Amino acid sequence: MSTALLEIEGLSKSFGGVVAVDNCSMTIREGSVVGLIGPNGAGKSSVIDLVSGFEQPTSGSVRFDGVDVVGKRPDQISRMGLIRTFQTPREWRDLSVIDNVRVGRSDLERESLWRSLTSARRLRRQEALDTQELRELMEHYRLDELRNSRAEGLSGGQKRLLEFARIAAAKPRLTILDEPMGGVNPVLGERIGEAIRELKQAGSTVVVVEHNLPFIERTCDEVVVMDLGSVIAQGRFDELRDNKRVVDAYLGNDDE
16 A cells, blocks of 8 residues: 555634534545545535645644644645645736746745745746756647746636646645636546646646546545545545445435
8 A cells, every 4th residue: 555645633623613624534645646525615625725734723633744734834835745726726927827837847945935936037047947848848738839928818728727737847746636627618627637647647646626526536546525524434436425424415316
């Protein structure tokens, strides 16, 4: 069995009197593609925020590659090799498309992500940049003709592809994708599935938060199911079809 890359134990988060995450525990093994599913309000996005440092837990632990990341800032966690996306693609609007991808190739061990983003000229001077590989990434994600255009002018689908190109450039240990299929057409959906498989082949572990269950079944090796802030099941998708708690909470019956 592969080693545990991300270990979440007893994680809880309250916002005032509302419990968003309640004693949540799960293990993500290295080299896997894991789907994180559950009904709206199950706590999936809150868990992502806690793992990536955008929120701090009320209690519990998060260990990435054996290191406790609770209390660390998002930029510190990203430099460790754990990156996440958001439900709406985010780009640096005033940078060109190619400089948005170039950000992923920044030497994050030596300088903060924020300092890397503040100047396109600074990015171009980075000695570690492999220009040929960058060009290949642009071509691979069909962004080459737009490389010098400002990223704010891209369509929604192109911004999603830009996001994957930047991830591929960064070569993270763990990538968390927050609803990558949201609002995309079937053709782009197939390309996203290919991109996730390519990330795995390149050595990245991937967690996919998604409501599109056929996509999860096709793409993921394993599935974690959340409800009411806690993990209620973890296993292969076909195994979970017969899990009564999962069916009641999320999958529904055949008639539904």
